Amino acid sequence: SEALRLWVSQNWGEDLLFNYRGGPLYYWDATTGVLTRAVALNTIAGTVSFTATSPTQLTLDESLLAEGTAVKFATTSLMPSGVTAGTIYYLRNVNGATANISASPAGALVNAASTGSGVYISELVDVPSKVNTMLVSDTFRFVILFGTTEYGSAVLDPMLIRWSNQESLVDWVPAAANQSGSLRLSHGSKIVAAQQTRQEIIVFTDSSIYSLQYLGPPLVWGSQLLGDNISIISPNCTIVASGITYWMGVDKFYKYDGRVQTLRCDLRRHIFSNINQSQVDQIFAGTNEGFNEVWWFYPSANSTAIDQYVVYNYVEDIWYYGALGRTAWSDSGLRSYPQGATYSNNVVNHELGVDDNTTGTAVPINAYIESAEFDIEDGQNLVFVYRIVPDITFDGSTAQSPQVTMTLIPMMNSGSGYNEPESLGGQSYANIQRLSTTTIERFTGQVYVRVRGRQMIFKIESNQLGCAWQLGSPRIDIRPDGRATGQGA
Template identity: 30%
Template sequence: MPLASLKLPPGLFRAGTEYQSAGRYYDADRVRWYAGTIQPMRGWRQRAVSALAGLARAALTWRDNTSARWAAVGTHTKLYALESGVDVYDITPAGFSTGRASASAAVGYGTGAYGEEAYGTPRTETSLTGTLPATVWSLDTWGENLVACSPDDGKLYEWTLNTAADAVAISGAPVDCTGLVVAEERILFALGASGDPRRVAWSDQEDNTDWTPVATNQAGSFTLTTPGQIVAGRRSRAGVLILTDVDAWLAQYQGPPFVYGFRLVGSECGVVSPGAIASTSTFNVWMGRSGFWLFDGYVKPLSCEVHDAVFGDINYAQISKATAVVKRAFGEVWFFYPSESSNENNRAVVWNYRENTWTMAKYPRTCGDDSGVFELPLLVSPEGVVYEHEVGWDYVDGATDYGLPYVEGGPLEIGLGERVMMARQLFPDEATQGGVTATFYTRFYPNGPESTHGPYTMSAPTNVRFSGRQARVRYTGSAPGDWRVGNNRLEGVPGSER
């Protein structure tokens, strides 16, 4: 009797209804594809010895001139340095202005349209359409030193690796800034400088304390002709990429007398938050309000096969918390964001840029950085715990266990779904026999009631008994551990058309 292959193309497809995902995988949590084979993502374990105070929104790892390893994390209340990613030091600058754990309505003094309400009174929420975003630090390195800026404090700080000393404001640097980035030419950029949300200022080359343009230095400034406001800046292969909430600009080094030239490279492609952009050696990629964007010398939309699942389930009031993390070992970019029912990042959509596939994960992280400096990627939970990821098979944050990884397929049918399929046996193709269970769900029409069959512990072969016009399968790890699923096959016969 012929066997029906259950092998589906790699990656998730979720753009519309479940029935539109026929012949594709529809849902997943913590699985990835490698060479067409499904495998679970590894777990995590605590790295830092103590939790961080405040909500962490930015993380950076680097090596100093002696090759010692450091990590920095900025929360809405603190700036931390982690020696070897383990020992935690509070390096918060003296007089630092505390930021916001969450986005909030802009109801303070001076917000809203001019003359809209009484002078000298805080604005009421009904008069405003905007929000004040959650606090997200900008972190970069100046040589071996850390440089940092919180948009709510507005000062540019430097920390010289002395764990007994705090970060200090950089002398001569602009204030009331929203962020910073260090150019390849060893020039420090201040974003949203001096309270102007469109202004970029930069220091002299090799001197981050010299910001006054004169004929003998390379300091300068430029105001973008954009209707938006600057959100983030990152180094790119072509120059310094500057993203506003509506468009993208590129600053390219030209040398004196103008030093940098600025040009618009993308429209209607703004980034949703300062942390929602990731960079590799060949491209930058970021989350917009309704899609993803890629810059590899040109700005282009990034097709996302789980677009509806992501952008149909976002808490846009808290989208300023979205953060991106690269995992180069797997060729992945992770975007963590708050789902519609959550005020904190609790979902991740994952783009594999080597195989151009998408998958998803369902656990909370507020920021992180890739491996390279450290053997494993470091990510921070909302509780301020620094975890190293892709290690072991535990998926636990404190008392919360996120369960075992799984993947679900969309419907499978005989022909156009006009005949009933009667399944009898499952012939598994699974590397660790017994490491995965299979559950089947059947319906007689797309919106009809669904019946559950299983879970079946897969052996060779496995007896199953179910029927329906359409069926879909869910693979779940039977216990914490490694497993692989390849080309499973199902023995069945076509039944009647009723």
């Protein structure tokens, strides 16, 4: 099937540089206004006027052009005498908006016998025509391409890295007077992603991870292999949080903090056995720094769109998951709240309010927290629960009488399923209500239940408008109840 068209964008000052995977670079000039479309970077040069002098002098309509830039000319009317349309020429003696041209990088300057009319630069020859992904380096501002065409070639090399001259969008020809250059990685068959960090750029191939660092002339940029036999599931699954790079592999999660490590993940089988492998290019990562979280959004096995997420809390070293459809994510660095894009074409604030207002109409959030199965000692004893101190507060609730439902789910043993033997009345439920709407709140002190089993699950959930709750350290009064294997209540 055809690969998903993934776009990458980077700021170039107030302007934008972007591309789609396998396509050309595009450039948008902010001074032209938001109603003006971007153009292919190799066609940005604009109109040119010639003088009929020896050598001829050009007046350029684009300040981005640099010494040695290879160009082709075209015209809507008449070419100057001595200049041929579609032929490669090189800009020489560039001085602001003026320059000379030559037919070779160090050849004789061209003389034009006439000025022509309607002439424009039709192509910047040396700007790479195909790119898989790119970024603008924080260090000295280079445009760096990952998976691109070699100088003088139109064939994309998926393992090639190229960079422009420092502070230039259009100067791509390596020369002694500039810092343009390239290098090729050796481990893997294609570069999948690149992630900028504080002191280096982390480059991911489909089987390894590299560090790309600025060395200065003459090498300019150099690579170092950090790890091999390492996977990455998609181009957008990498993220940096608190100086550490995290990413999702094809069957596990990783982090890089100076060395490559596999993350311990309690949800590994749950996540990787439920991914639509034909849609993995959609998977992307984001951060929620306010809660020390890294998020991954992915399509479940039976979905062609993103409908699930998994979260890693890197401070508490815990994982949690849920169902949520998002197509893009931006953390709250420049805004008050994290923002996500939905499939209904809305951008919504997260961590704001206590209800789901995605569509503009508030509905309750189905919120719950559920423990793993727990037992006493080695699980050889049946246990009896008769009392619970829930330790729940409702700070931030806007509902007059917020409430949650508490459920204790017993199991006879780890292979028996729930409620075998059933506790008295099946599952035991207890509603916990705030008894006052004043700022001094009174909560349920304790709840009496009758539940018996070897293993149990503790769950608290809510589905009410205006309900916000916090779970502290609940206490469950558990007593050994013998080793009988028969039915009991």
